[in-house]
Amino acid sequence: MPSRMELYFFSGGYGGISPIEGGRFNLCLLVTRDTFLRSGGTVRAMLDRATRLNPALGQRLQGGEPLSETEVAVAPVDTERQGTPWDTAACIGDAAVMMPPLCGDGQAMAFRSAELYAPLLDALLHGRRSLADVRATYTATWHREFDGPVRTGRWLQALLNVRGLSDGLISLGHFVPALAQGFVHATRGRPRPLTSVTPIAGAAAMNAPDALRVGTVGDGGGDL
């Protein structure tokens, strides 16, 4: 198999195949709860259904040997939850927002949000900023950095999940590579030095220990 990331769309979800170490490949599907249950409610049955719905995926997997010890599933995955950089505490990574997985940038976003928050937390702990100031600055910076990519990623995911439209869009990206590249860039944050974090004046004081709590992924109800 070629050394590149491949995406396959089918009714009720999509899947990606990417090369990993040792000549192996990672296959990851994102499907609606309904699609998963209708397929039989197991990872293997879901995979069978996906390969039936998209024969190109079936062809690609032909001759491959599944490694059952690596089989995992996670739910729910809510890619529609509103971005919340601050709940009762600062939220980092997926706790703040879930980027649609097809963009392949969730991990970088998680690192970047930690990078944005770390100096603010340091300033808070050393008494250089109030909690209200830290909260306002992190919230504003987070929205400035991530709102655009998340909006574009969600829009792209919605379009690619429309039956009949995904083939057309993929062909368009094939014939106009600059367009595909444009979407890749639009679903990613622009790398910036930390010095560009702009302080925003805050007022009210809050309990400092709140700023130390790490937010966890919310219990979203959506499934695509």
Ligand SMILES: Cc1cc2nc3c(=O)[nH]c(=O)nc-3n(C[C@H](O)[C@H](O)[C@H](O)COP(=O)(O)OP(=O)(O)OC[C@H]3O[C@@H](n4cnc5c(N)ncnc54)[C@H](O)[C@@H]3O)c2cc1C
């Ligand atoms: C199907 C799918 C495919 C994806 N594909 C890609 C991809 O190709 N590329 C990419 O960059 N990203 C991808 N992502 C997104 C990526 O996985 C996440 O964006 C990234 O892992 C977020 O990192 P995180 O540290 O915020 O959260 P996580 O990686 O979820 O880490 C949070 C950790 O905290 C633990 N935890 C939660 N609550 C508690 C608690 N109360 N106490 C202690 N521990 C707790 C969890 O068990 C977990 O280990 C994909 C996601 C999905 C669902």
